[in-house]
Amino acid sequence: MIIKSIDEGVEISGVEKFSLEETFECGQCFRWNKVDDKYYGVAFNRSLCVYYMSENIIMEGTTPEEVKSIWIKYFDLDRNYIIIREELSRKDDFLRQACNFCPGIRILNQDPWETLCSFIISQNNNIPRIKGIISRLCKKFGDKIGNDIFTFPSAKTLSKLMEDDLKEIRSGFRAGYIIDAAKKISCGEIDLEKIGGMSLNDAREKLMSIKGVGPKVSECTLLYGFHKLEAFPMDVWMKRIMQELFKGKSTSFFGKYAGIAQQHLFHYTRMMNKQSN
DNA sequence: GACCAGGTATTGC
DNA sequence: GCAATACATGGT
Numbered sequence: 001m002i003i004k005s006i007d008e009g010v011e012i013s014g015v016e017k018f019s020l021e022e023t024f025e026c027g028q029c030f031r032w033n034k035v036d037d038k039y040y041g042v043a044f045n046r047s048l049c050v051y052y053m054s055e056n057i058i059m060e061g062t063t064p065e066e067v068k069s070i071w072i073k074y075f076d077l078d079r080n081y082i083i084i085r086e087e088l089s090r091k092d093d094f095l096r097q098a099c100n101f102c103p104g105i106r107i108l109n110q111d112p113w114e115t116l117c118s119f120i121i122s123q124n125n126n127i128p129r130i131k132g133i134i135s136r137l138c139k140k141f142g143d144k145i146g147n148d149i150f151t152f153p154s155a156k157t158l159s160k161l162m163e164d165d166l167k168e169i170r171s172g173f174r175a176g177y178i179i180d181a182a183k184k185i186s187c188g189e190i191d192l193e194k195i196g197g198m199s200l201n202d203a204r205e206k207l208m209s210i211k212g213v214g215p216k217v218s219e220c221t222l223l224y225g226f227h228k229l230e231a232f233p234m235d236v237w238m239k240r241i242m243q244e245l246f247k248g249k250s251t252s253f254f255g256k257y258a259g260i261a262q263q264h265l266f267h268y269t270r271m272m273n274k275q276s277n
Numbered sequence: 278g279a280c281c282a283g284g285t286a287t288t289g290c
Numbered sequence: 291g292c293a294a295t296a297c298a299t300g301g302t
Binding site for chain 1 (some may be wrong): 285
């Protein structure tokens with residue numbers, strides 16, 4: 001992997017088995033949008049335009065320094081997913097199919113607060129609408145950092161709101177949950193810095209003390225926001241997959257990269273299902 | 278119009 | 291404890 005400055009921004013060359021489409025469209029994040037084969041998004045208060053061709057990632061509107069300090073980690077580019085997929089593929093035949101179907105997925109290192117808040121919004125909701133709510137949340141309460149580009153609002157900012165203030169983002173019954181989370185984070189009752197260092201079970205328990213955060217949302221936060229790769233979000237899709245294809249097995253069957261296995265299984269199954277509609 | 282969407286809190290047994 | 295139900299909103 002070589003990072004070099006080019007006219008448009010930065011080029012990272014020699015990146016094998018990588019797909020922005022699979023990474024951004026597999027349900028782990030909600031702030032990236034495709035326009036003419038390039039993805040535009042915001043993370044960690046920076047906006048980015050990114051695309052991938054012939055084993056090169058091109059990042060526009062950034063610098064090599066920022067790439068090294070933020071985006072390499074964000075896209076988890078230092079990890080060898082090829083080896084991990086081989087390892088997972090040996091465990092089970094269907095899992096191997098899933099790994100072969102989307103061999104370019106990466107588990108993003110997203111901001112913990114943004115991830116927590118986003119998955120609170122995700123409950124009993126569909127992905128297009130989740131994206132809409134988050135987009136309106138950022139537009140109304142985030143900082144403007146470009147032409148119609150906004151940061152994700154901080155917990156502190158949202159902690160000062162009343163439920164009615166969230167009326168216009170149309171988050172529905174989740175408004176109270178968002179504010180409860182924001183309050184618990186900003187007052188220090190829950191310290192997100194510490195959660196990363198806790199045991200998985202302690203972290204789960206702590207996150208679930210927030211109203212509107214149950215097993216699924218806490219697990220998503222740990223996998224996508226804290227990069228706990230053994231976390232395994234169990235939504236309706238995964239429950240069905242476990243029931244039908246991994247009967248009698250627990251998630252520990254997938255080992256320390258269970259979260260990566262989960263992401264491939266989830267995406268594969270959903271895509272297959274979509275085609276038959 | 279009923280039904281569903283990467284669930285969770287609340288209620289009733 | 292565990293099964294049912296309500297919860298806002300928008301798409302199909």
